Amino acid sequence: LIVPPVPSTSPDGSIAARLAYATGDLGKFREAHDYIMTNFGAMTPAYFDTLAGVLGVEPDALNAAFDKKESAAPVWENQRLLAALGGRVTPTFFIGPDTIFIPSEAMPTASDFKDMFNKARNAP
Numbered sequence: 721l722i723v724p725p726v727p728s729t730s731p732d733g734s735i736a737a738r739l740a741y742a743t744g745d746l747g748k749f750r751e752a753h754d755y756i757m758t759n760f761g762a763m764t765p766a767y768f769d770t771l772a773g774v775l776g777v778e779p780d781a782l783n784a785a786f787d788k789k790e791s792a793a794p795v796w797e798n799q800r801l802l803a804a805l806g807g808r809v810t811p812t813f814f815i816g817p818d819t820i821f822i823p824s825e826a827m828p829t830a831s832d833f834k835d836m837f838n839k840a841r842n843a844p
Contacts, residue, residue, distance in 0.1 A: 735763035742791035748775045816840020
């Protein structure tokens with residue numbers, strides 16, 4: 721099961737999310753997601769070609785997977801769900817009654833998460 725990514729708010733974020741999700745059709749989602757997250761750049765034809773090489777797939781196969789209409793709808797649905805839950809960016813953590821937005825802040829530590837989970841567990 722591949723859960724569609726939520727697009728970032730960057731100009732190429734929706735393309736990157738759709739691209740990662742589309743690679744699931746090629747059996748390469750995890751590899752593509754990891755590459756895109758660590759090598760994010762302008763979503764140009766050259767970027768697609770580089771990704772195809774990294775994944776060991778034909779560029780035409782990658783482009784065909786990306787162009788399928790079915791690769792876009794789940795990504796937009798995840799974006800809609802995030803907004804409906806009160807999220808606005810990724811990553812967003814929903815823990816009990818609290819919503820924690822991370823991008824402009826330091827990532828919580830394991831101890832911070834433990835405290836948040838304990839607080840949520842004890843909330844009325």
